[in-house]
Amino acid sequence: MTLKTKQKRVLGMVLFAGCVGLSLSTLAWSDGDAWYEHDREEHEHAEGGFYGNTSDVPMITNAAYKTECSACHFAYPAGLLPERSWLSVMNNLENHFGENAELDPETQATITRYLQGHAADRIPNRFSRSILRSIRPDQAPLRITETSYFEHKHREVPDRMVRGNDKVRSFSNCLSCHSMADKGVFDEDSVRIPGFGRWED
Template structure:
């Protein structure tokens, strides 16, 4: 009886260890192949941008020329059309600056912004009431949620960054391509940021 019981124990042990090693090997293979559960924990970073992915983000050349002269040409998908309309209507006092454009230039930029705005299916608009017209991307709930752990002293009190609205200061050239994930963050005077 003892020999028979030892044989069963040995068989169960071999099967258990073999199964565990097989599952572990498959898990590691999936991880290193890039399709494992931990391969990309920021999968959603580039989704929800009205059908465009971040890598394919290309702002309108006129929009870039006129707006990126002073600040990042923010992806149009970050605000709803009603916000872009309000911003474009108030260019004579654009956050304290006169950014007025010739009417035909303003119309072309408005058309681009409205066509690519965040009105449908955008994660940027979650938690924004349908009647709200946010004028600052930095005031949106998703933005505040993504930056809530970054101390103000690293941004607003840093002459190289100046404000959370200067995305390219910390996200570098990735911001110009519409990529704003934590993998691209390098805060001037502080270094890499990982929360």
């Protein structure tokens, strides 16, 4: 190999690396929809990457999930439960916490795929990791409120503010108090409890 072709090759590699770097950075800044919808292999490399550093849970990016689930309740971000939990929820829609939430097979498959790919053990971020750590590997909780992490985080919230509060009624109604829950934001600063206001620890 002559010196000139070697130089050319190095230059080409530098240019290629630059292009890849640039395209990746635009992906990180964009809304994230396209970034998400790749194969699962890619998510497995995401640990410690862009999402590893965010404290918010990724917002819901799937239209079917959003429409179907929020018809009756707050659409919980997929990153709040592991894949095994979502699978058990989706395989039992006929008895969905005492309700019938049957879907046509196609919609059911679409939503299941989405939840699988975006579950706590698929898209890591601080919240998802904390929730995962609080669940034993042989457990597949069906409710986010049953996880030790959730219980720990809400242990100081008195019953009268939630179950005894007509505007809240249940810990399952995230958005009643977490004013930005629909954006995937669950930090304390955004908490406004109806009838009580801000939450001061």
